[in-house]
Amino acid sequence: MTLLKAKDLTKKYEDKTVVNHVNFEFQEGNCIALIGPNGAGKTTILRTLAGLLKPTSGSIIFNGKENQDFRAFIGYLPQYPVFHPWMTGLEFLIYSAQISNFSKKEAKQRAENILHKVGIADAKNKPISKYSGGMKQRLGIAQAIIHKPKLLMLDEPVSSLDPIGRREVLTLMEELKQDMTILFSTHILSDADEVSDELLLLNQGEIVESGSMKGLREKYQTSMIELEFQFDRDSYLEKVQDIPSVNLVKVERNILFVSANDIEKVRNDILTLAAKENWPLMSFQVNRASLEDMFMKVVNQSCNG
Amino acid sequence: MTLFKKEMVENWRNKKWVWVPLVFILLAVMDPISNYYMADILGAVGGLPDGAVFEMPDFTPPEVVMMSLGQLSSLGVLIIVLISMGTISGEIKNGVSELILVKPISYTNYITAKWTALMLLSWGALIIGMLGSWYYINILYGEISIADFLSTVFFYGLWLTFIVSLSIFFNTISKTPGLVAFLTILTIMVMSALTKVFQHLLEWSPNNLSSYIMQMLIEGNIPSNLTGTALTTVGLSILLLIFSIVIFRKREIAN
Numbered sequence: 001m002t003l004l005k006a007k008d009l010t011k012k013y014e015d016k017t018v019v020n021h022v023n024f025e026f027q028e029g030n031c032i033a034l035i036g037p038n039g040a041g042k043t044t045i046l047r048t049l050a051g052l053l054k055p056t057s058g059s060i061i062f063n064g065k066e067n068q069d070f071r072a073f074i075g076y077l078p079q080y081p082v083f084h085p086w087m088t089g090l091e092f093l094i095y096s097a098q099i100s101n102f103s104k105k106e107a108k109q110r111a112e113n114i115l116h117k118v119g120i121a122d123a124k125n126k127p128i129s130k131y132s133g134g135m136k137q138r139l140g141i142a143q144a145i146i147h148k149p150k151l152l153m154l155d156e157p158v159s160s161l162d163p164i165g166r167r168e169v170l171t172l173m174e175e176l177k178q179d180m181t182i183l184f185s186t187h188i189l190s191d192a193d194e195v196s197d198e199l200l201l202l203n204q205g206e207i208v209e210s211g212s213m214k215g216l217r218e219k220y221q222t223s224m225i226e227l228e229f230q231f232d233r234d235s236y237l238e239k240v241q242d243i244p245s246v247n248l249v250k251v252e253r254n255i256l257f258v259s260a261n262d263i264e265k266v267r268n269d270i271l272t273l274a275a276k277e278n279w280p281l282m283s284f285q286v287n288r289a290s291l292e293d294m295f296m297k298v299v300n301q302s303c304n305g
Numbered sequence: 306m307t308l309f310k311k312e313m314v315e316n317w318r319n320k321k322w323v324w325v326p327l328v329f330i331l332l333a334v335m336d337p338i339s340n341y342y343m344a345d346i347l348g349a350v351g352g353l354p355d356g357a358v359f360e361m362p363d364f365t366p367p368e369v370v371m372m373s374l375g376q377l378s379s380l381g382v383l384i385i386v387l388i389s390m391g392t393i394s395g396e397i398k399n400g401v402s403e404l405i406l407v408k409p410i411s412y413t414n415y416i417t418a419k420w421t422a423l424m425l426l427s428w429g430a431l432i433i434g435m436l437g438s439w440y441y442i443n444i445l446y447g448e449i450s451i452a453d454f455l456s457t458v459f460f461y462g463l464w465l466t467f468i469v470s471l472s473i474f475f476n477t478i479s480k481t482p483g484l485v486a487f488l489t490i491l492t493i494m495v496m497s498a499l500t501k502v503f504q505h506l507l508e509w510s511p512n513n514l515s516s517y518i519m520q521m522l523i524e525g526n527i528p529s530n531l532t533g534t535a536l537t538t539v540g541l542s543i544l545l546l547i548f549s550i551v552i553f554r555k556r557e558i559a560n
Binding site for chain 1: 307308311315318319399400401403404405406407408409410555557558
C-alpha cells in the first residue's frame with residue numbers, strides 16, 4: 001500500500017529552486033534512502049514532508065489523503081536536533097509523548113521503555129545540556145519514535161557520529177524497520193547500501209534515479225574481475241589480454257582489473273588458464289558495481305545532460 | 306495544558322519567577338522610600354550652606370502611586386519585553402521548535418500557552434511589586450484603600466497585558482529575539498507619540514491608562530474614559546493574539 005506520495009513537489013526561495021517538480025512515492029514497510037550530494041535538497045524535502053516548510057507548489061498525499069495534517073503519524077529527527085537543555089532526557093521524552101496526545105501515565109511508561117531501547121537509560125535523569133553528541137542523537141531518535149509513527153523520517157542520522165555510534169544507530173534502524181516505514185537522508189552511500197531497500201537519488205533538486213536496491217544494481221551492473229598477482233604481473237598481463245573478449249580496464253600495483261560483456265565465460269577462461277599454468281595468484285574477485293559507482297554515473301549523467 | 310506546564314516549569318527553573326518579581330518590588334518601592342527620606346539623605350550627605358532652608362514637597366498618596374507606576378512603565382516594561390522577546394522566536398532560531406512543532410500540537414495552544422505563562426509572570430510580578438509600594442505608601446504617606454489599590458493594579462495590569470500580546474505578535478513575525486524587542490519598544494514609542502499628537506482623537510489609547518488611573522485615585526471613582534481605555538486595551542490585546550495565531554499557522558518553522 002502506498003504510504004506517501006509526493007506530486008510535483010516544488011520549493012522555491014526567491015529565485016533559487018531548491019526542489020524542482022519532484023515526484024516519488026513509497027510503500028508501507030519499506031526503508032527508503034534519500035541520497036545525493038550536499039545541497040541536493042534532501043533536508044528541504046524532509047522538512048516539507050514534516051510540515052515545517054510549505055511547498056511552493058505540488059502536493060503531498062499521505063495514506064491516500066491529500067495535503068492534510070498528518071503530523072500524528074510521523075516521527076522526525078532533524079540533522080542537528082536541539083532540545084530544551086534545562087530538561088532531563090526522561091522529562092523531554094515524557095513531554096514529547098504528552099504533546100503527541102498520550103496521558104501522563106502512558107507517556108511515562110513509553111518514555112522509560114524507549115530510553116532502554118535506545119540505550120541511554122542510565123542518563124535519563126541528567127539534564128540534556130550534559131549529554132554528548134551521540135546521546136543527543138539517540139534521544140533524538142527516541143523522541144521521534146515515542147508515538148509509534150507510521151513513517152519515521154531521519155535527516156542524516158549517522159553522519160555526525162563516531163564509528164561506534166554509527167554502528168549502533170544503524171543497528172537500531174534495522175530493528176525499527178520491522179515496525180515502521182523509514183525515510184532517511186544520507187550522503188554516506190555505504191549506510192544507504194546497508195539498511196535501505198529503496199533508493200531515491202537526488203541531484204540539484206531533482207530526482208535523477210530511483211528504484212529498489214536490487215533493480216538499480218542490475219541496471220548499473222558492470223562487473224569487473226580483480227586479479228592480484230604475487231609477482232611478475234607484467235608477464236601475465238599479456239596472457240590475460242589474449243583471452244577473447246577481455247577488456248583490460250586498469251592496472252594498479254599488482255592488481256589487474258578486467259571487464260567483459262560475458263563475465264561468466266571470462267571468469268571460467270581465466271580460472272582454467274590459471275590452474276593449468278599455475279599462476280601466482282594472491283586473490284581472485286568478481287566485483288559488483290558499488291553504490292558509489294552508480295552514484296557517480298548518475299550524477300554525472302544528470303550534470304552533463 | 307502540557308505546553309503551558311512546560312512554560313511554567315521553564316520559567317521556574319531559569320529563575321524568572323524569582324528575579325522578575327524581585328526587580329518589580331525594587332522598582333515599585335524605590336521612589337516612595339527615596340522621596341520620603343530625601344531631606345534626611347541630603348542632610349547626611351551635606352553640601353547645603355548653613356541656614357539654607359529646603360522645602361521638600363509633600364507628596365499625596367496618589368502621586369506616590371504614580372511614581373511607582375512610572376518606574377514600572379519604563380524599566381518594568383523593558384524587563385517584560387526582554388523576558389518575552391525569545392519565547393517563540395528564540396525556539397525557532399535555535400531549532401527546538403523543529404522537534405516540538407512536528408508533533409500533533411495545535412498552533413493555537415502553542416501560542417496561548419506562551420501568552421498565558423508570560424501573563425501570569427507579569428501580573429504576579431506587578432501584584433507583588435505594587436504590594437510593596439502600597440505597604441510603604443501606607444506607612445510613610447497616608448492611606449490608599451484596598452479598593453483603590455486593587456483597581457490600580459487591575460487597570461495597570463491591562464497595560465502589561467497589551468505589552469505581552471504585542472511581544473507575542475512580533476515573536477510570530479520575526480525569528481530574531483533582538484528584533485522582536487526592538488519592534489515592540491518601537492511600537493510602544495510610536496503609539497505614545499501618536500497619542501500625544503492626536504490627544505483628542507485617541508482618548509482611549511492604551512498609553513493613557515496611567516493618567517486615567519491617576520484621575521481615578523484623585524477623584525475616588527472610575528472615570529468613564531478609564532473604562533473605555535481598558536476595553537480598548539483588552540480588545541487590542543485579543544486582536545493581537547488572534548493575528549499571532551493566524552500568522553503562525555501560515556509560517557514556516559524551519560530556517
